[in-house]
Amino acid sequence: MSRFRRTALAAALTVATAALSAAVGSAAPATAAPPTAAVALGDSFISGEGAGAYSPVVDLNGVARPFPGWSAPNSNAYFCHRSANASLFQADLPGIQARFNLACSGGQPYDIANASASRAKGRQVAAQLDQLRAVGQTHDIDLVLVGLGSNNSSFTFGSVAEKCANRFIADAWTGWWEFWAYLGGPVPQEPCSDADLATAAQFNAATAETTAAVRQILTTLAQIDADGQHRIVLQDYTNPLPPELASKFWTEDSRSDTRDKFRALGAERYAGGCPIHRASLAPGHRFSQGLGTLVNSVRTTLAAEFPNADLVGLNVQRAFDGARLCEQSASPTGALATPIRLQDGPSGVFVTSLSGYDKLDIQRIANTCGTYFQTCQESWHPNAAGHRVLGRCLSGAASTATRAVACVRAPDGTITVS
Template sequence: MVRFRRTALAAVLTVATAALSAAVGLPAPAAAALPTAAVALGDSFISGEGAGAYSPVVDVIGASQPFPGWSAPNSNAYFCHRSPNASLHQADLPGVQARFNLACSGGQPYDIAAASATRAKGRQVAAQLDQLRAVGQTHDIDLVLVGLGSNNSSFTFGSVAEKCANRFIADAWTGWWEFWAYLGGPVEQKPCGDADLATAAQFSAATAETTAAVRQILTTLDQIDADGQHRIVFQDYTNPLPPELAQVYWSEDDRDDTRDKFRALGAERYAAGCPIHRASLAPGHRFSQGLGTLVNSVRATLAAEFPAADLVYLNVQRAFDGARLCEQAGSPTGTLATPIRLQDGPSGVFVTSLSGYDKLDIQRIANACGTYFQTCQESWHPNAAGHRVLGRCLTGAAATASRAVSCVRAPDGTVTVG
C-alpha cells in the first residue's frame, strides 16, 4: 500500500510539473535515454559462420529455433549461424551497451527489406530491416556493421567455392575418360578462371543491387535511431586462401595438380583445408578484390546521397595475411579460416581425410553437401580466431576519423588499422 501511494503521488507530481512547465514556458523534462546498441546486418562473414557456438535464431513467425539436427531443411532459421564469437561481439566498442547480430549466413541484398523465406534457398527469418526496427524501439543505435555483396542474384560465395573445389576434387580422383564411362557425361576438371567466378557484368549488377539494399538501411536508420547519430561500417571480405600455397602442398608422389589424376595430392590438400588448383588462386584473389571494389563503391555512392551520414569503408582483405589455409605447413592448424569439411551424409561427423576413398565414394560425399548444404556451409569462412582479428578491425573502424581504413596483419601477427 505504501508503494502504491508513493507511486501515485509521484505520478501526480509528474503531471503537475509538466503542467507548470507548460504554463510558464519552461521545457518539458527530457525523456530517459535509451541504452546504446551496435547492430550487425548482412551475410555469413558478419553473422559468424565458421566461429561456432551458434545461438538459437528467431524465425519469421517468432519462434526461437535451436539446432534442429543435421538432416533438417537448410532453410531453418538456426542455419543463419549467428555466433557469439562473431566480430561484432569481439570488438572493443566503448559506450555500447548491447549488441544485436541480425546477419544471416547466405544473406543477400534481397533479405534486407524482404523476408529471406520468400526467395529461393532463403532462410525462415524476417527481413533484416524489420529486425532492425525492433531494435530501434528499445535501443539507441550507435554503430551498424554491414557486410553485403558476396551473395546476390548474380553469384554467391558458396556457389563459387563449391565450383572451384569440386573441379579440383574431380581432377584429382578421376581421369577424363572415367566420367564418360562411369558417370555418363563430362565434369569440369580445369582450374577456375575469372569468368567462372564473376563477370564484369555480374559485378556491375551486384553493385547496383547492394547499393539499393544499403540505401534502405540508411533511410530506415534515419527514421528509427533515437538521436540520429550512428556510424555505419561497410566491411568487405578476406580470402581464406593465400595468393600461393606453401611449397609442401605443391606435389605429392611426384604429381602436381597439372597432371591427370593426383589422388595423394588431392587428399593432402583436402586434409589441409585447401582443395583447390594452384591456378585458381589468382582468379580467387581478383574475385575478392572485386568484392572490395563493390563494397567501396556502395559506400562512395551513398556518401554522396547522404552527405551528413557517418559512413566508413573497412577493407579487411589483408587481415588474414600469413595465416590463411595452406599458406604455411601444418594447415589448418594456426589458420584464421575454416577448412573445407564435408560429411558423408548428415551424420554430424566430418570427413577429415579423403585418403583411401575412390571416385564413387567422393561423388557420394560431395552429393551429401548438395543435399544437406548445412553440413558443409562453414567451409572457407573465418573461424573463431579469425573473428577475433576481424573484431580488432572493427574496433579500429569504429574509432577512426577516416572515411576508409585498411586492416592488415603483419608476419608477427600484429594487426593494424589505418
Template sequence: MPRFRRTALAAGLTIAMAALSTAVALPAPASAALPTAAVALGDSFISGEGAGAYTPVVDANGVTQGFPGWTAANNNAFFCHRSANASLHKANLPGIQNRFNLACSGGQPHDIANASQARTSGRTVAAQLDQLRAVAQTQDIDLVLIGLGSNNSSFTFGSVAEKCANRFIADAWTGWWEFWAYLNGPVEQKPCSDADLATAAQLSAATAETTAAVRQILTTLDQVDADGQHRVVFQDYTNPLPLDLNPQFHEEDSRDDTRDKFRDLGAERYAAGCPIHRASLAPGHRFSQALGTIVKSTRDTLAAEFPADDLVYLNVQQAFNGARLCEQTSSPSGALATPIRLQDGATGTFVTSLSGKDKIAIQRIANTCVSYFQTCQESWHPNATGHQVLGQCLSGAATTGARSVACVRSSNGTISVS
C-alpha cells in the first residue's frame, strides 16, 4: 500500500475514533488494585516483646536501626522490639498479602499521633499514625490489630511489674530491720495491693487517653484506606502469672513468703520465672481485668461514634490458661510467657539463678535493669510460643461475625475463639 494511502487511512481512523469517543465516553483503564495488608499498632504485647527475632526499625530520622548493643540508650528505635514472631505474623489471615508491625514496646496513647521521643522515656520513632499513612500509600489496609491501654501517663506495665517483683526480692533478701534501696529509691518489703498498681482515678484517665488515641486511628483509617473496608481488632492483655502458684513454689526450707527473709524461696521463684508474693497475684489479675475493661470500653465507645466501622473486641485474658509462669512445676519450661530475666551488668548474659547471691549482688543486678532497661524489658511478656497462641486468637477475631470474642486455652492446650 502506498505511503499516502496508509497515512490517509490512519487519519480517517483517527477521525472516526474521535467521533466515536465524542458520542460514547470510553471507560478509563482500570488501575491496578493495591495489595491487601494487615497492620499492628500499639504497645509491647502487640509488637512482640519477649518473642525474640527482633527486626530492624526505621527511626524518626529515616535511619534503619539494628541492635545497637546492650549499653545503648533505650530510646533507640530498635528497642521497639518488633518481632518476626509477633502474633500478627503468626496468624492465619486469608486474603491478606502483606503485614506491617508498627507497634512499639512501651508505646502509649501519646505515641499514636505524636513522635514517641517527645515524651519522657519515649523512643526515636515517628508517630504511629504517620507510619500508618505511609503504609496506606501502597497498601489496601484490610485488618488492623490494636493493643493499647497498658501504658499511659498514669502507669505502665513495666513499672507495675518492676514494683511487685522488686518488693518480693527485697523481702526475700533483707530483714525487716534492714534497708533495701537501688537506683530508683527505697523498696517496700510487702506484697502489692490494688492501689499500688492503679487507682480508680488512674484507670479512668487511662481509659480517656486510650479512647482519644484510638479515635484518631479510626479517623485516619477512614481517610486513607483505599477501599474504606477494614476490620479493627481491639486486643486486651493476658496475665503472665496464674491466680496462684503451683504448690511446689509455695515454700522452701520450711519458709513461705510471709516470713522474714526467705532467700531460698526467692531464688527458687526467680529461677522459675515468678519472683512475686502470692498475695500480689490477685491484685495483679484484677489489674489485668481492668486493662481489659479499658480496651472494651474504648471499643464500645467508638463503635457508637463510628457505626459503619467494623470493630471487634478480642479478650485474651484466658489465652494462657494452664501455661502461665509457675503454674506448672516445670516452669519456665512450657510456659507461654518470658520469665523475669536480669543481667549482672549489661553483658548480654542473663542471670538464671540467684541462689547463693547476697543482697549486694542482688542490688547490682537490679540496678542494671534500671540503667539499661533493654537488659530486662522482655520480662513477663508473651514468648514466641505465646505469640503463636495469640496468633490463633487473632485468626479467630479476624473472621468472626461477632463484635466481641474470647480466646480461651483449654486444659489440653486447644485454643478456642468464641
C-alpha cells in the first residue's frame, strides 16, 4: 500500500472515530463523578468537644443554630459542639475533597438511627444516619470515622467524670462532721471504685447497644455508597488523666487527699485541671481500658458479620502519654486535654482558681454545672492540640493495610501508628 493510500486510510479512520465518539457523546453525556467525602459519626471525642471553634449545627427544623448564650437549654443543637479543630479536619487524607462532622457531644448509640431529641437529655438534631444519607446524595463517601460507646443507656462519660470530681471537691472543702451538722447526713467523699464507674453488666449492655448501632452504620453505607468503596475507622478513647499525678500535686500544706479537708490541695489540683483523688486514677484507667475492650469487641463482631467491609480499629488509649492533665508539673500548660473548668453562674467566665472559696461558694459553682451543663461540658476532653494528635492517628488508620492499629505518643512527642 502506498504512503498516500495509508495516509488517506488513516485520515478516514480518524474521521470515523471522531464521528462515532460524537454520536455516543450526544446519546449519553458523561456524568461527572461526585466529590469524595470523609464523615465523622458518634460522640464528643469525635465531634471536637473541648477544641473550640464550634460551628453552627442544623437542628431538627433545618435551622442552623449558632451560639445561643450560656443560659440557653442544653438541648440546643449548637451544644453538639462540632469543632473546626476536630480530628477529622486535622487528618491528612489524600484524595478526600470534602469533610462532614455529623457527631454530637453526648451522642449515644440510640442517636445513630433516632433523633437525639426523642430521648432524655438529647439534643435537637436529626438521627446521624439521616444526616449521613444526605451526604451520600451529593458525595462519594470514602472514609467514615466512628467514635461510639462512652455514652449509652447504662452510663455516660460526663456522669462518671462528674461523680469522681465532685467526691474529691466535697472531700477537700467540707469536713465529715459538717455534712451531719449542716446537711443532715453524709455526702460521698471517698475515691471512685470500679463499681462506681461501670459494672461488668453495664459494659455488656453498652457493648450490645454499640454493636447494634455500628451495624446500622455499615448497613446504611452499603445502601448509599454507589461504588461500595469506603473505609470505616472505629476509634476508642484516651483517658485525659495519667495513671499517676506529678509529685507536685500529691500534697499541699502537708496534707494529702487522704486527710479530712484539704482545701489548698483541692485548689492546686483544680488549677492544674485534675480535681480527683489519686486513688480514683487506677479505676479510671480500668474504665478507659474497658471502653477500649468494648470498641474492639464491636469491631471483632462486625468484622465477622461483614467480612468484605473495610473496617479498621483505631486504639488511641496511649495517644496522650506524657501529656495528660497533671502528668507534668506545669499542667494544664502543655496538656492535650481540657482541664475541668466551671463557671460561677452562666457568665461565660471560667473560674480558674478556687483559692479562697468556702464550701458554700463551691456548692454554688458546682450547681451551675448541674443546671447549665454546657458551662462545664468541655472538661476533660481533647483540646485543639489533642485533636491534632488524634488527626495524626486517623491519618495512620486511614492508610494502614492492617485491620487494627494503635496510636502511641513517645516521651519526645513523636506519634506512631502501627
